[in-house]
Amino acid sequence: MIPDSVRSDFPALGQQVHGHPLVYLDNAATTLKSQSVIDAINLHYQKESANVHRGVHFLSEQGTVKYEETRHTVQKFINALSEREIIFTKGTTESINLVAQCLGQQVLKEGDEILLSTMEHHSNIVPWQLVAEKTGAVIKVVPITDSGEIELEAYSQLLNEKTKIVSISYISNTLGSINPIKEMIELAHEKGALFVVDAAQAMAHIPVDVVDLDCDFLAFSAHKMFGPTGVGVLYGKESLLESMPPYQGGGAMIETVTFEKTTYNQLPEKFEAGTPHIAGVIALKDCIDYIQKVGLENIAEKEDQLLDYATQRLNMISGLKLIGTAKKKSAVISFTLEGAHPHDLGTLLDQQGIAIRTGHHCTQPLMKRFGITATARASFSFYNTKEEVDKLVDGIRKAQELL
Numbered sequence: 001m002i003p004d005s006v007r008s009d010f011p012a013l014g015q016q017v018h019g020h021p022l023v024y025l026d027n028a029a030t031t032l033k034s035q036s037v038i039d040a041i042n043l044h045y046q047k048e049s050a051n052v053h054r055g056v057h058f059l060s061e062q063g064t065v066k067y068e069e070t071r072h073t074v075q076k077f078i079n080a081l082s083e084r085e086i087i088f089t090k091g092t093t094e095s096i097n098l099v100a101q102c103l104g105q106q107v108l109k110e111g112d113e114i115l116l117s118t119m120e121h122h123s124n125i126v127p128w129q130l131v132a133e134k135t136g137a138v139i140k141v142v143p144i145t146d147s148g149e150i151e152l153e154a155y156s157q158l159l160n161e162k163t164k165i166v167s168i169s170y171i172s173n174t175l176g177s178i179n180p181i182k183e184m185i186e187l188a189h190e191k192g193a194l195f196v197v198d199a200a201q202a203m204a205h206i207p208v209d210v211v212d213l214d215c216d217f218l219a220f221s222a223h224k225m226f227g228p229t230g231v232g233v234l235y236g237k238e239s240l241l242e243s244m245p246p247y248q249g250g251g252a253m254i255e256t257v258t259f260e261k262t263t264y265n266q267l268p269e270k271f272e273a274g275t276p277h278i279a280g281v282i283a284l285k286d287c288i289d290y291i292q293k294v295g296l297e298n299i300a301e302k303e304d305q306l307l308d309y310a311t312q313r314l315n316m317i318s319g320l321k322l323i324g325t326a327k328k329k330s331a332v333i334s335f336t337l338e339g340a341h342p343h344d345l346g347t348l349l350d351q352q353g354i355a356i357r358t359g360h361h362c363t364q365p366l367m368k369r370f371g372i373t374a375t376a377r378a379s380f381s382f383y384n385t386k387e388e389v390d391k392l393v394d395g396i397r398k399a400q401e402l403l
């Protein structure tokens with residue numbers, strides 16, 4: 001049970017927008033930030049600012065300890081076997097680009113296949129296209145059903161000895177579908193393919209255990225888990241990360257440099273060139289501590305209740321069509337409304353203080369699959385309430401009258 005008092009942990013929820021209390025239903029784009037995370041960032045810049053890994057002075061050493069504490073916290077949070085398997089990046093997008101560039105160029109040759117699904121975010125499509133262009137590899141796409149579920153039979157048939165990499169989202173940012181990732185990983189491994197999980201939409205909603213999943217790589221962003229933008233994680237199995245060439249060159253990723261030859265640092269520094277987002281990484285620990293304090297089970301329970309209630313109420317609006325009705329779903333609801341362009345609807349809701357997202361949600365191939373160009377999307381977090389669902393429904397009815 002999550003008490004409503006939890007809302008006071010998120011200062012943004014206390015504000016008015018266009019004269020109405022903010023109803024924030026754009027959590028799949030980015031979550032609000034908890035006070036503990038804001039405090040951690042403030043503290044860093046106010047008193048503890050220093051570069052990490054290079055200094056012998058107090059502040060630098062303190063910063064390094066805190067930075068590495070986050071790595072330890074992430075390792076425990078996703079149950080990775082070693083801290084060396086945790087690479088800090090700018091976010092999911094950079095994590096996937098890193099794998100695509102470093103692993104892709106190493107394992108892919110002409111005619112090899114990369115398997116994605118129709119529901120992938122552009123961040124899990126374009127990096128693979130870039131590496132496919134360079135290597136001559138081919139992208140294959142797993143189809144989905146009308147309700148927005150992976151077609152497992154088709155997936156099994158698409159997997160073959162040419163499939164070298166499979167990269168699939170754990171949870172779709174547009175449909176909310178929770179994909180049967182564990183089963184898919186097992187099937188991929190049977191064919192000798194490596195599996196990358198885009199966990200951007202999973203981390204703040206369901207427990208993720210990389211050993212249990214047996215995924216080879218997993219990517220996520222702090223800003224979708226109540227943390228800062230510009231920070232994320234790439235998890236990779238140590239042996240794979242060991243075998244991959246560095247992503248970028250620069251400070252911290254080297255062991256020795258001469259103009260003739262450079263040798264590289266060990267993991268994880270090999271993949272962390274340059275000064276990182278130190279305050280952001282430090283604050284990521286606070287995000288995880290916060291999520292664990294609230295409890296992922298409690299979060300899932302509350303979000304499931306909100307999903308059920310919102311689905312029921314939205315279904316009663318005439319002309320409203322849900323896009324994505326998978327049996328296993330997280331609290332993301334995409335819909336279209338007869339006679340209303342999603343952007344117009346979004347603007348009218350905004351005037352009532354209700355923040356939703358409209359557009360293709362960086363999933364244009366998915367839009368094409370459903371024969372549409374855009375949806376309206378309400379995405380929930382545990383701090384949302386049934387009253388806010390009611391406001392959304394009333395807001396849509398009002399907008400419907402106006403349009």
Ligand SMILES: Cc1ncc(COP(=O)(O)O)c(C=O)c1O
Nearest residue numbers: 091092093121123169173200221
């Ligand atoms: C499923 C999914 N993958 C990848 C991304 C990209 O994340 P970021 O922009 O934080 O790198 C997002 C962001 O919305 C997403 O929802």
